[in-house]
Amino acid sequence: MAKQGLTATSAFLHWKPVANSNLTVDARETLTMASFAAAKGKKDELNAAVRAAYGVDLPKTPSRVEGQQGVAFVWAGPEQWLAVAERKDGRDLETEFKKTFGPLASVVDQSDGRVVVRISGPRAREVLAKGIPLDLHETAFRPGSAAITHASHIGVILWQIDDKPTYEVALFRSYVDSFAHWLLDSAAEYGVAHA
């Protein structure tokens, strides 16, 4: 009999957290995530199921809402969402949603497919402006706003958490090294030492 268990490995190969008065950057590696899409003609029933279980309506425009039970729902396309929650106590949104939504939605685990980077601080907006071609000004993109866009040629889902401002960027796992390189290069002029 073989050895039991496998050790999870960080997606962040060349990475160090950034924390100064201008900017903090953290890798969030303790998330469970799932993509889900409404079955044809079931979006209202699905919304009712989400409301019953998590106390919120699913967003219908590019935005993010925080529900109960620590789950946030990010719009990811027409009748599609990405749900994000902390992976504590073995929580697995794919399993949870399949049970909760049944045939109302198709659910796909993305906990490993995507990684999330949190970028926060007075310079966060300027750093993101170096790769994301969207207007992130406080009057145009607010806490709760979300966008499917790209950062330095890497496809991302972006959402804003608060007005510090704090943003989170979800990207495919294999791009993490290139993303980190761009991010640290772009943050260098705000006193962030390069990895």
Added chain:
Amino acid sequence: MATPGHRSGTGSQPNRLDRGGLIDRSRTIRFTFDGKTYTGHPGDTLASALLANGVVLTGRSFKYHRPRGILSAGSEEPNALVELRDGARREPNTKATMAELFDGLSATSQNRWPSLEFDVMSINSLLSPVFVAGFYYKTFMWPSALWEKLYEPMIRRAAGLGRASDDADPDTYDKATAFADVLVIGAGSAGLMAALSAARTGARVILVDENAALGGRAIDDAAEIDGKPAADWVRSVETELSQAKNVRILRRTTAFGAYDGGTYGAVERVSDHLPKAAEGAPRQRLWRLVAKQTVLASGATERPIVFGGNDRPGVMLAGAVRTYLNRFGVAPGQRAVVFTNNDYGATTVTALKRAGVDVVALVDSRPELSEQVKRIAGEAGTKLISGGVVTGAVGKKRVTGVTIQTRTDDEIKLECDLVAVSGGWNPNIQLTTHQGSRPVWNDTLHCFLPGVLPHGMSLAGAVAGDLALHKALAGGATAGASAATSTGRQATPTAVPKAAEESEAITPLWRVKNPNGKAFVDQQNDVTASDVELAEREGFRAVEHLKRYTTLGMATDQGRTANVNALAIMAEITGRSIPETGITVARPPYTPVALGALAGHHREKNFKPTRLPPSYRWAKEQGAVFVETGLWLRPAYFPRPGEKDWLETVKREVTTVRSAVGICDVSTLGKVDLQGADAAAFLDKIYMNGLKTLGIGKARYGGMLREDGIFLDDGTVARFGENHYFITTTTANAVKAVQHMEYCHQWLFPEMDVQIVSATEQWAQYAVAGPKSRELLQKVVDPEFDITDAGFNYLQVGEITVCGGIKARLYRLSFSGERAYEIGVPARYGDALIRRLMEAGQEFGACAYGTEALGVMRIEKGHISGPELNGTTTPRDVGLGGMVSSKKDFIGHVLGKRPGLTDPDRPTLVGFRPVDRQARLRSGAHFIARDAVPSASTDEGYMTSVAFSPSNGHWVGLGFLKRGPDRIGEIVRAYDPVRGGDTLVEVVSPVFVDPEGVRVRG
């Protein structure tokens, strides 16, 4: 600003005035030019500091190597180009007029040898009859072989500009995007007023200016605004704008291009004014500015008058003379002649006088003088020559005098060391023409004004024809407020500050008749008035032809001091009006943009993103050699000590798989999760083969066609539940295949209940292939899952757990032709799983294998891949015609039946082996009959994939041969003239290993 005073006249900076200018006199900084050390002050440009030090000779001209000095004080400078900085940071063709002075700056003159003072190539000037317009085309006609070897190198040595550094650029460059309600381009008086009135409405404003300091010509002319020096007013506006949260000021930033949708390209010279960029700071930043409304306040560029020797150092644009006096506190000469055809030019006399410069004469070409000119000459006590012209500037390395032709055709000679010349002003309309709009000639102002403006753009100041300060201020206020109003803001009128009413009167004069000496139209390209005449004589009368025949208007200054004069001269010669003659329109960029700025952080390895597969870290530890496949970095092979080349390694990897077991990271394959009540029906539409009968827990090969019947991609379709499928695509086509599926769902079959989600990155997936693969897997798969052949046979799939409860998926698929599996775990366990598999595989002699061995084994098995699915082949071409369903409709079905695609003569997939078993095969070789003469008409197909087959002990190949499957056993030539190959090959079955397919089933 204090009134400029007299020169100090002695010691360092002899031409620096005692006071005045926006320079910091409290600090003295040092710089070198051609190795000699000089001093200047912060706030200087290299040009102003050179002039302060009495240096007027700054370079040699492009073609004739004539001595040249500083003509202008801005980005239009054609002459004063230097190599700035040393070593890896050396930048050629830098305009001395735009280079801000810093302590330790070093600059070198260009295009001279051995020295600026003595340049042997100035002999070209004596040969000038040879170097007239079109000389490239006329002189070196024959023999053509000498072009590359002799003429071109010779011309390049003689005519080049500066030298770029050979070293890698040590600086970093940045890119960023910014958005605005109102973008204001140019921070002169009009731009400042526009920004101010827009900002006061609360609109988000971006103000850009190519200079370090704001204020533009109001500062250069030491004008008064609201009864105070313009500098005071500029400072107060700058303070208000800097403190406004809704305003961003970008200094040293040139808006170089106008693009669709209110998008502008701009380059910010973040650190060019510093000896070295601050830690972490970029040298330059490329801005993408997106604005709802844009106020273009880009000003105007003064044009010279074309006369003999008008390129001598010491001949300078009148406006530039005022700039050096007023902005920099420098007197560019001691005895000046002012030559003008307009009232504004005449004000230079006053500025010179105030600085204590002797003005020998004011030469005004207009016979009838305005009150303003008379007053200026009177107040200055300067000799006024009305209706006269300067016919020539004399002197060698600097002007020593002028010849003047009076109204009565008398010639006067005057001594001077500075000629300030003004032929009027050309509005800087370039950004208005970037989207194809043509400028319009204005007969009152005698200049081109913008035609139809790009959407969302308005004009203010000189670019709109409002040269006078009082008009520019008023126009700016209006334009800023109305731009803000267009974005939904409420504007209350901003008070327009007072400025004296100035006269803009002008009577055009483009060139003087009978010039005394060579009269230059384009100083950067050494194009003379007689070159324009020659072009006309030879038929190059259209402005576009004139430009290309003479090279006029090209290079770093884009002919900003040359173009209008040239076409006005052409109009004069041909007897047409200027609008009839036309104008060339500008393309981006307005001024040169460094390639580094366009690249930003995307250089070298970071040119594009790299994707790392889950086993990357482990493979790197193993010393794997990697290959780029698309964006992915995949292990190509895993060399072991003692292996002499890649072929030996690959042979060992193949042999291990075929005799024991090997492990390969196949996570890069595209993976798509497909769910929904209509998932099966949807798959039937997008795949050519029948998938309806695919049972739960089974997988099947699937071929996807384009609408036109050509193969798009292939992969496997696995069914995990009633309405749940999991599809793989090739690595290379993963994105395209998902796009295709999304398109089919959203546009062709929107009624279907289907949900498509890319899951490529969720799973780390490894192929475990070889006779021992099952035994190896049994070491990691949890024992409750039966993976014996009875419980898990070929093409079966299942959700399992490994290593004590880790969720996983197992697929019994084979690309190698051996018994094989693919095992997937959540990507975070990918690194741990490959280590565990390798550890468990030790007892079976397992090895890791890369894309090379993968490729060899698929060729040995006759499996198609990228080289066969090359966008021109049909299912039949690749030997899969039998798989195409005739029982259903699917994408590609109808158009795939076109006669051209079903022609039995189409080259079709077969295998090849060399008749001489030692011979090497090469893909790309074309097949011809043994006795045929190679030509397009005897071509019968081509080789697509080759490999040395360890299993056969010789090279094997796949390729497309006309009626290939009917010709098994025939010998043909594999003809490869590009690499000198001509090999006899035997046509064989494409399956070189285990043709009965026994091994995959175990």
